[in-house]
Amino acid sequence: MSANPNEEQVADAMSSFHERLQEAGLKSTKQRDIIVETFFRLDKHISAEELLDEVRQEQPKIGYATVYRTLKLLVEQNFALPKNFGDGQTRYDPIHDQDPNHDHLICVDCRRIIEFNDEILAARMTEVAQDLGFSLRRKKIELYAECTKKVCEFRQ
Numbered sequence: 001m002s003a004n005p006n007e008e009q010v011a012d013a014m015s016s017f018h019e020r021l022q023e024a025g026l027k028s029t030k031q032r033d034i035i036v037e038t039f040f041r042l043d044k045h046i047s048a049e050e051l052l053d054e055v056r057q058e059q060p061k062i063g064y065a066t067v068y069r070t071l072k073l074l075v076e077q078n079f080a081l082p083k084n085f086g087d088g089q090t091r092y093d094p095i096h097d098q099d100p101n102h103d104h105l106i107c108v109d110c111r112r113i114i115e116f117n118d119e120i121l122a123a124r125m126t127e128v129a130q131d132l133g134f135s136l137r138r139k140k141i142e143l144y145a146e147c148t149k150k151v152c153e154f155r156q
Contacts, residue, residue, distance in 0.1 A: 103141035
């Protein structure tokens with residue numbers, strides 16, 4: 001999805017999720033739908049605890065185990081990727097309708113995560129692998145940097 005998905009994108013993601021549940025013989029529940037819709041609406045790298053905080057604003061009785069199981073289901077059904085950016089916290093990356101091979105730039109101060117795709121960089125990595133006698137299957141680029149503008153949440 002794109003930054004700040006609109007209602008139509010969230011609805012499309014939910015529809016795809018419900019189709020996948022049906023194909024897998026699983027049921028849709030009100031709590032699961034609230035969690036998944038919140039996950040897609042936020043469209044950011046989020047931990048189970050952060051998602052729980054967001055979900056409880058709408059449904060205070062949803063528990064951590066329900067959020068965690070739903071995130072696990074999203075991963076199993078290829079709607080999310082678990083990511084660890086070196087801070088000991090697993091974050092879940094929504095990947096509905098986006099290139100799952102995007103790369104990440106992470107602020108070492110505020111831990112803000114920015115996704116990017118660079119075709120020149122991707123082509124160069126493929127070329128390096130080929131030059132060394134390999135065929136590139138996947139890649140993972142995480143750039144850790146300091147914010148150079150006053151946008152860093154840590155500095156504000």
